[in-house]
Amino acid sequence: MVLEGTVLAGREFEPVEGRVVVENGVIQRVERDTVSSNDIVLPAFVNAHTHIGDSIAKEAGAGLSLDELVAPPDGLKHRLLRDADREELVEAMVRSLRFMRAGGTGAFVGFREGGVEGVEAIRDALAGIDIESVVLGRETVDAMAAADGFGASGARDGHFDRERNATREAGKLFGIHAGERDPADINAALDLDPDFLVHMVHAEELHLDRVEERGTPIAICPRSNLVTGVGAPPIGDLLERTSVALGTDNVMLNAPSMFREMEFAAKLSDGRVTAPDVLRMATVAGADLAGLDCGCIEPDRIARLLVLDGDSDSLAGYRDPVRAVVRRAGVDDVKRVLPA
Structure with missing residues (x-):
């Protein structure tokens, strides 16, 4: 060809x-x-952070805070996911995956709620769609075992030492949300020695020093951060310290379009962030983060x-x-x- x-x-x-x-x-x-x-x-494109299960709840929860929207176990999205019919859930994910593929996404990293059943549901949704997936189970070690790794909600939501150790023993990927609402959970997240962090909106100098020392990559989701009112990630500061990848986060809040995410990130950033920086964030940085060869x-x-x-x-x-x-x-x- x-x-x-x-x-x-x-x-x-x-x-x-x-x-x-x-x-x-x-x-x-x-x-x-x-x-x-x-x-x-x-x-x-490689979409470095998604929640595809949220496809059943597009634009739900207008006016709610971040915790009210997505905090486990009883944020709005978690309640909607528990109440969803499995067939409805899979079809909604199929539609989002087709949208992603048509919009140039070749691979994605997905945090998948619902334990083993949630992992199985997204596997069903992926059948017949030529898009490479890195599915990270949540909530249980069994979900990690059924998936490509574990996606932790954040150190403020609980202790993940058991899940981290099991993921490491399995030789799989461990990612965790950190610094989304405030900086309070970043050190605890870094103590887990994650393979990558998500968000880091409120990273401070001491956190950036630790990230640089460890070489920990970060997936940022600026459109989501603005929608939930937590602020904007310091893209230039992060890029000076480590590899930064781009993700679209919750389908509940944003269409999983890497074109929209790139444009937003580019126009949000200061002059230190170039167009090649942003395209790298949307492609090879995500591949490197997820261990993909694309x-x-x-x-x-x-x-x-x-x-x-x-x-x-x-x-x-x-x-x-x-x-x-x-x-x-x-x-x-x-x-x-x-x-x-």
Whole structure:
């Protein structure tokens, strides 16, 4: 398979006129050449933090606080999930996964409520949808065993030493929310030596020092943070200390669109955060966080790729392809998501 156009190559997304050569689902090489295609070829997105089960409750709970919306065990979303019919839940997740795939997402990390049954439900929803998943079970060690790891709600909600130890012994991924409401739970989360943190809106200098020392990656979700009124993550400060990935968080609060998340993050950030920084957050940083072999156009990577129409009404006339992708592109510009 050969894809031609402007190829955003490597971790720096160097715009290369030419082609990507793919064999057996693996990128073989990027060739520089003069081509007639206006397409923009880039890595498919990696959504580093989602709650797909929330698809049954889109735009529920207007005016509620963060705790009232999502705090376990009796926040609104948890009550709605407990009351949901399984068939209804799976169909709602299918719709969100199809939306994500159509919008250029090739892989995602999902925190899945509901114990083992919740993990099984999202596995059913994923059947037949070509999107790579890293499903993190919640609430029980058994859910972790059935999943790809454990997704903890936050150190303020309980002690997760048992779950952390079991996840480590299983050689699986452990992520935890931290610093979303305030900084009080960040040190306790870091004490668990997580594979990654989520949010870190209220990270302070001492926390950033610990993150940098440990090399702990962070998944940020700025649209969600603004919706719940907790503030905005200090993206520039975080990027100076560690790898930062981008996620869309609860489907209850936001459509799982990486195009929207990138544009929001780019326009929210100060001048230290560049368009390549944001695209990296939306692609290879998420892949690295989750241990996936996609998110970057370079030889020997899995070819999860996105092709945009550079001559669409939205993108025609762009001068900087990376800025155009980050700040302007949308689902209407998508021509192909590979593998097809």
